[in-house]
Amino acid sequence: MREKLFLLLAxxxxxxxxxxxxxxxxxxxxLxxxxxxxxxxxxxxxPLTYLLERPRYIEVLKRWWLPLLVNGILGIIGYNLLLYGALKYTSPMNAAIVNALNPAIIVMFSYFLLKERITLMNIFGFAVSLIGVLFILTKGHLLFIFQANYNLGDLMMLLAGVVWALYSIMGRKLAVPPITATAFxxxxxxxxxxPFMFFHPFSLHELSKGGSIGILYISLFPSVLSFLFWNVSVKKVGPSYAGIYLNFIAVFTALITFLLGDSLSMPQLVGGGLVLTGVYLATAIPKTKASRSTDATVSSGH
Incomplete structure (x- = not known):
């Protein structure tokens, strides 16, 4: 029961x-x-790495510094810059729905790059998810797929999914505990x-009270607590079961959006339903090695 609550909170x-x-x-x-x-x-x-995993820091750095550096560039810098850049142009709901395609993207990349096993059901599920994303990109007019003026933010989220897939696949090769790997x-x-921050000066004094509270929320809740809750739960219930809960990101985003007074469009609802259904088919029937690794590594990038 506690693990289910942790997964929902994450x-x-x-x-x-x-x-x-x-x-x-x-x-x-x-930035x-x-x-x-x-x-x-x-x-x-x-400090969480020490309390929960007690790694040998020097040994980890000597052996894994280059993969950890690349993972940081992909999963922390690349993914987050694309995510927050996308939010300048698209809605949180659209971003969450397109982001829900990530597990299916990882399965497909694992097939082409790692020669992982894939089934016709996986391919069908990926196709359904992709149709759902296209439904959102074209605002429900699939016939306009080659002539629509796509929202830049939605396209950036698609690119973020590709970056996250590469990050996740690289993470499979790291024999480093998850919280330690994320910290490094x-x-x-x-x-x-x-070095780049000096070319884009910004004063924290310019932040409003709401902006400061928002940064503290983002830094603590989705960055630290979600990751902690996720890994504690995965150890208890397994990555396959925990992975199913990732679909709640889009559901919770829709709920928050609705509670804040924003409306949900029909293309968002239909496209979101197709994406979630397709991701389930692409990753859970049957559960592939790729999707198991997806569940284990996905948590640090949202």
Missing amino acids: NLFWAGNYVVGKQVIKETGP WLTFIRWGIALIFLL SVFFSIVTLL
Whole structure:
């Protein structure tokens, strides 16, 4: 029962990242939000690695520094810049629905890059999910697929899914505990971003009270607590069962959006239903090795 609650809370906090992030980037921009979010999160992640996993830090750095650096560039810098950049142009609901395609993308990439086993049902599920995303991109007019003026934010979220797939596939090769791997990837990403921050000056004094609260939420809840809840639950119930709960991100985003007074369009509802159904078919029937790795690594990027 506790694990189910943890999984629900983890996905609720990740859903909040889309809604809150949409507002915060108006003050900070994607670059500074990414830097501040993970800089604050790192302060909490480092002691968590010691308390929960007790890694040999020097050994991890000597053996895995390059893969962890690449993972930081892909999963922390690349994914988050694309995510927050997308939120400048699209709605949190659209971003969450397109993001729901990620597990299916990983299965397909694993087939082509790692020669993982794939079935006709997996392919069919991926196709259904893709149709759902296209339904959203064309605002319900699939016949306009080659002539529609697509929303830039939705396209950026598709690219973010590709970046996340590469990050997740690389993460499979890391023999490093998940919280430790995330902490070091975040560390390397912060170091990589630091020189760029001098060319984009920003004063924290410019933040409004709402912006400051939003940053604290994003830094603590979806960045630290969600990841902690996710990994504690995965150890108890397994990644296959936990992976099913990832569909709640889009559901919770829709609920938050509705509660805040925004309406949901028919293309969003229909497209979202197709995406979630397709992802289930692409990853859960049958459960492939690729999808198991997807469940285990997906948590640090939302």
